Amino acid sequence: MNLKTVLEKLKLEPYVLALFGMVVLASILPVRGEVAHGLNIVVKLAIALLFFLHGAKLSRESVVAGVTHWRLHLLILAFTFVMFPVLGLVVSKTGVLQPTLAAGILFLCCLPSTVQSSIAFTSIARGNVAAAVVAASASNLFGIFITPVLVGLLMHTQGGASGGWKSVQDIVVQLLLPFIAGQLARPLVSGWIAKHKGLIGYVDRGSILLVVYSAFSEAVVGGIWHKISPLQLVLLLVVCGALLAIVLAATTFGARGLGFSPEDEKAITFCGSKKSLATGVPMAGILFPGPTAGIIVLPLMIFHQIQLMACSVIAQHYAKKAREAEA
Template sequence: MARPKFLPDNFTLALVGTVIIASLLPCRGGAAVAFNWITNVAIGLLFFLHGAKLSREAILAGATHWRLHLLVLISTFVMFPVLGLALRPVLSPLVTPALYTGILFLCTLPSTVQSSIAFTSMAKGNVPAAVCSASASSLLGIFITPALVSLMVSDHAGAGGSPWHTVGNIVLQLLVPFVAGQLLRPAIGKWVDRHKAVLKFVDQGSILLVVYVAFSEAVNEGIWHSIPLSALGGLVAVNIVLLAVALLITAFAAKRLGFSRADQITIIFCGSKKSLASGIPMAKVIFAAHSVGAVVLPLMLFHQIQLMVCAVLAQRWGSRKTMAEPVRGSKGVGAPARR
């Protein structure tokens, strides 16, 4: 039986369960040190497997579509940060300062990879371009996100250290394993492709570990005493506003610039989404341990909201008649082909 559109998926339920466990049974002392070490290993393994999974052929297939990729990158790393800062008079009264820091961090993150591609495919968009665009966003985010955080969150508690020091830590923990996976793809790529369940287990398991460790530290610091229930409701409203504005802007810009329908779909899904898989490990590196829980809470809520909304959009667009223009021949401009 199919799951209703607006019910949380199993992973979201697991995230909620992890937060509850961390709230009731937070790790402390030697257990916290052990969990932190295990989490670092799991994150490195996660990015290693992602590197081994990513097909270079798929990247090259969409790499020439530079106008689409440029618009997605502008949406991800320019539009969102501008929205986070410009809407501050509206957003900040609804949440606590710590949660607003998390909103700004959310705005600096790269796009998702798996879900952007999945929704683009479901909606009959330009899948090769989505693979390339989402992957490029994820890799560039390793360098761009820490720099943006240092600019946008410098007056808030939690972000510390030189941005170059942060970039160095992220390169060692995320990029080096990813590159190693890419280099070893000829040897292990087929095995990874055959055992996708392993990648899914490591993917979700590493995120759950980070969330548990982060919220354990946050609970030990009294996070639930500093965030009122009204602020959590305000956070949901803030995430809905951010996603709605991002969807409207990307849709308007893609149509106004003359992109084909398939490319418009790709731009909307890749340019309006934020990566939980990249965001939580980055937060662990960028922010002080006691502040990570509050920082990632906006991202966790945004993740579920974007999945529900984009699933509905993808199903609706995918059910429409496919337009006559071939996706693989799209250059990103021009009207639909005549019948």
């Protein structure tokens, strides 16, 4: 019996095991110093390549349709900046978690969606990638201004959005410009892309693995395993898992109930259920004092890992159903 057969019997996806492997590897051998800086550059280049390939793959008509799909974008923004904060308020009032961790849950609920993983999972699931690109990018752009306001209203925290324009610049340079470049290069490279469709999949999955390893390395170097008791860690895992499950169910069944297509449903599910570690960690440093910020971002770090694991399984399930439908 080979490894593939064993994994099939256990209902385990090799890609999910690879994600767990990145967490274990980062816990044992986290990158530090200049190596971490170099890995960060590699991650950014991988993500830029991902967006270039998506830009080159998508037809101009698909991009226009993605931009003008206002019902989908409004629904995703409602999940991100309305439903999530309401759920965060409920959790913070239950008293299940210690006050700082409860504040961390509320903070993560105020954050925008991820960009690269939302789009990568939508692509793996064969969903509406063009709409996902626009929705996830818009969520991050709006979040730069909406998140500090929500945090100030819900947590009574003093702080500004200094550095906000730097975040806007990073999104434009790292995501939108490569996508536009891919669109412009489409007449030259679309034929080659069509012959090497597997390349998109490798870049999707590879970029997410790099993000997981890089992000968790930073958490380990920052002393994540020394900042919380085992019991609080278990409770935090349960709360984060329950929060994600509620939102995943709401986005999936909400999209179906409102009559969205299966492709749109996938974009709504992946873009509406995520929270951005890349945006959240810098914002926490701005909005909270140094010692507090370290604990505040802990729920976000854990939620980030859980969402990647869960959504990888969901994306693979969607992809399998799509392949079976085509067959």
